[in-house]
Each structure stands twice: as C-alpha cells, then as structure tokens.
Amino acid sequence: MDRLFTDQLGEWKRSCYCGEPRAVGVGREMIFVGWAQTRRDHGGLIFVDLRDRSGLVQVVFNPEVSAASHEKAKQIRSEDVIAVRGLLSRRPPETVNRQLGTGEVELLVHEVKLLNASQVPPFPLDDYAEVNENTRLKYRYLDLRRPESLAHLLLRYRMVKKIRDYLDGLGFIDVETPVLTKSTPEGARDYLVPSRIYPGKFYALPQSPQLFKQILMVAGLDRYYQIVRCFRDEDLRADRQPEFTQLDIEMSFIQPKDVIEMVEGMMARLFKELKGIDLRLPLLRLTWQEARARYGTDKPDVRFGLELKDFSACFQQSQVRVFSAVLQGGGMVKGLSVPGGGTLSRKELDDLTAFVANYGAKGLAWIKLADGEWQSPIAKFLSDQERSGILTITGAKNGDIIFFVAADDPVTHDALANLRLHLGEKLGLIPQDRYALVWVVDFPLLEYSAEEKRHVSVHHPFTAPLDEDIPLLATAPLKVRSKAYDLALNGVEVGGGSIRIHQVEMQKQLLGLLGIDADEAEAKFGFLLEALSYGAPPHGGIAFGIDRLAMILSGAKSLREVIAFPKSQRAVCLLTEAPSSVDPKQLRELGIKTIVDK
C-alpha cells in the first residue's frame, strides 16, 4: 500500500539548516525541514534523524508533548520529506551524541507536516554502505544526498569560486565563447551538431575555445579567462569524460614565466585555502627531456623516487642477446631498482612481466641481490664489468631487485613509467597525503606520426617554437623545442599551455611543416590567419582540467565523483539513458538518414 502524504508547507519557514542548531539556541521555537534519515520507534518515544545538506538533527516525538504528532510520526519512513515545529531542547546529559555537531540538542516536536512520502530507497543512504556505481548513477539524486558525495561537489564549487576571485583580482575578464562552432582538423574526434538551416552541414562542439581565446587577444582583451565545457568524442577513462570543464586562460605581451608565475600564485592559494597546505614556490620544474629520462613520462608523479636508470652504455657488448640486439637496433636498456623488492615472488614477477607487455615491452628482465648472490635468469651472461656497472648505476644493495626493459624509446619509457607507478602503489611507496606539483617545459614542437606519415604537433599547431630553435624549423624540425608547459599533479596532467605563434608567416610555415597546404589552411584556419595579420599581440595561455583538479583535491579515484551527472565508460548517462533514438521527423528536418538500425 502506497503511503500518501498531503500536508502543505504553508507559511512555515525553516529556522536554520538541520546541521546548525547548537546549545545556545536552546529554549527557542524552531522549524526544521528535510529528509528523514532513520526512525527509531520505541513504542512510546519516536526519534527521527532529520537530514539536509548541512547535516543531521535529532527530532523527538513524545506523546506527552504532542499526541497527534507522535501518532503521525509512526508513518515516517526513510527519505520521507517532513517539516517539524517544536522547542529546541538540551538533551539529557547521558544522551548527548559527541559524533554529531548538533549532538547536544534535539527538537521536541509540537507539530509535524508530512510533505512527501518516499518509496523505499534502492540502496541505503548512510556512509557505511558500498554501493555499485551503476546503481548510484541511475539514482544520482539519492546518491548526492549522501554527505560524502555532496562533499565532492562542494569542494569543487569552492575551488572554482576561489579561482574566479583570484583571476578577477588580476584583471582577467570572463568572456563566453560559442558552443556551436566549427570542426577543426587535428586533435580529438569532434561531437557534431547537424544544422537544420543548412542540411548536410554541421557545427562541432568545442574541444577547447583555443582559437577564440587567441582571437580575443587580437581583439585587445589582454587578459581573458573562462570556465567552460569542452567536448571530445573519444573513449573514456577514470580521468577522461567526453564532456569536461576547462579553466581556459589567455594573456597578451607575456613569456612562459609570466604564465607560470600567475598559475603558481593561483595554486598556492587553492592549496592554502582548500587544504591548508603551504606550497613551496617556485614549483619544481623539469624539462621534457629530463622528465622522460627520469620518469619515462611527461606527467611524472614526483611524490616518490624509484627513478628510471639508463643501462644502455653498460650493455653495449653484452652477452645478454636481447640487450645487445636492441641496442644495436637503436633502442635502449633502462630499468629501475626497487629497494627491498627481493621479496617479490616468482608469480608476482610473472604478473609484472604481463603488466609491461601491456605497453609493448617484450619482456622484463630482473636481478635479485640476495646474500651477495645474483639471482636472475640472466645472471650467467653478465660480465664482471656489467655487474659493477649495474651496481654503480643503481646503488642497489642486498634484498633489492633491479628490473630491465630493452626496447625502442617510446616502449621502454612507457613500460617503465607505468611499472614505476604500479610498483609504487603495490609497495606502498606513494605517500597518500601529499601533493606534488611539477612543471614540464620545453616540449618538442613536433613529432613524427608513422601512421599519418607526417609531422604532427605535440601540443597544438599554434604553439610557438623556442626563439633559439627557430632556425631549426627549416633544417631539423623534430629537434625544435616549443614554448609549451604542462603542470602535473600527483602524476595527472592537470594543466597545459603555451605561448602562441602571433606572426602570420611563422604560423603558415608551421602549418606547412604539418603537411597542411595553403588551400587547406585557408579553409580551416583562414579566420585565424587573417586575424593574426591585423596586429596580433604576442600572447599565450594555459588551460586546466577543472574536473581533474577537483578529483585530486577531494581525494577521489574517478572524475565521476566530482561531476554531478557523469557518463559511464560507454559514454551513457545512466540517469537519463542518453544517448537515445530520436523521432524520425527530427531527422527529416535535419536532412539526416541513419545507416545503423536500433
């Protein structure tokens, strides 16, 4: 039998949030509204924990205070919406609840209004229950009633507010840019929006407002920022959603260090005011080369050591065939030395071998140092010279294990970077309560794409080369470094940007290097090239992943925790069940015919 509550709120106005009343308010008549979290019915007395976003207050239904209210309260179940009016009272001393901010007081109810009955919730809303994520996301409105879930959104809001305050203080102007815009080549797959007025043509949702913010600099805005939704139609990860929020910043007449210092000030404020942490400025800064060499990645997690070591020189003439073969083929032998790693079992070593295979490594060699002995499948092939080389490079001691990967550059670094993180986690080497920020600078401007058989931008096609490397553009384009900088936080790329090309000839040269001919450039970026030719100032900026920052600052394991209504890994909104089919009439209006059924 469905319960039906018909009371109306009427003139009742809440006195304060449920989590707020304290002993100083005792003796006042108060009204609370909210959701019944639990009801404890003692037959005579009924206690209800009334909850709203601020917390809990205990309300007491006593037949000697109000027989009518006590009678009504028997109907109350979890998640019903009720309003109570009564006397805020001090709890009897032996019943004070120290766990609760409101634990010294309770409301003696004189009158209750039953505003809306709830069905039995599909999962418990207390903090003790671990619930499957798909259930939580389907009933996200219930999930968000849980304080833990709400806290993530709250932290995110406070972070964004502080960012706005900071940038406002520095004279940045928030300007909105179009969401219906033009598809641009390079980069991720676009989300497309069909045009009704021009059948067969499409808008694209922005992957970022990159070109608009540059054009705002040409317009003389000087300092722009925006907190803006961006869209990329690529497969999802724990730290990747198809729509995500970017803090987009652009400034004129600046060098990389101006952006870096501005951002460091912002980070210092966020960490101070949100986490009570004093960042040491300037932040650690690594060149891209150094980050690759020491950590194997351009977004190193510098909360712990376990740095990569290069053994290439040591194994040039090695009897270990896989090593010498790879080296002769132009590859490298690198590895890492794990203090105390000698305890890893054979099974664990096999698992680690399978782990690096994920990243293309054909094998994982290892040496255990135990009681002066070298336990290793390759031990018998190692010369004395190699042994002493290994010890010098690693400083390894008894009880340690040394891993080796031999492959070409991307595979070696990729495999070891991931192995490093994996071992760091597995062996508990990563301090969980620390935040480590690091700038990575001087990225290469270009890399060669074997798949596309041309140069592609490492950052994006509008990134400026380092002044001293400009001559190399004509002679050795792959050696050119760029004025690009990324900020990594605990091994996650949270921000990235660059100084842009502001001279049209240089921009044309760059597009040429990317294999984009003049006609194509004109069709796709004509408006930008034209804008650059009308007195574009030197400019540059940076963009941050707001979701990622919020995720790390709130200690969440997934972006979904800091997004109110996230998509599942298959890019479905489990609440609304988007995407969905549409009425054939809508398709006709758009001049669209689908070629896939369902």
Added chain:
RNA sequence: GGGGUCGUAGUUCAGCUGGAUAGAACGCCGGCCUGUCACGCCGGAGGUCGCGAGUUCGAGUCUCGUCGGCCCCGCCA
C-alpha cells in the same frame, strides 16, 4: 577495435571438484518497546542466479555468444 574483471533477494555478499527446497547480513513488512542515535527483541515476506544457446541424467557452478558496470591498451594535439 582489443585485453582483464565483475554481474546471485531492494543492497552488500557467500554458494567448494556440477548434485536434494539457492543462503547470510542489512533493508523491507507485521508485532512489542519512553532515551535511542547504524536502537533492541519476536515473527514474516522477498530470487527470470544479467540474457540466450550448448554440454550433461542434472548447470548459480562448465563452454560459447550476448548485454551491462568498472580498469586498462588503442584513441585522447
């Protein structure tokens, strides 16, 4: 597109090498209870074992396919 993992009551899970009527806790329903606060006590209801094939005398359990959640590779300037 590929690899891994999970899917059993409303929820979280157990269910062995295939074997009798699929269990527990919490939640839910009914009863009792005036100081509980994850109340307590007594009783009860509740299952398309994700779905579909197959193997078998017999499938929650094995095989194949499929759908969905999560993690990863590819992809993501």
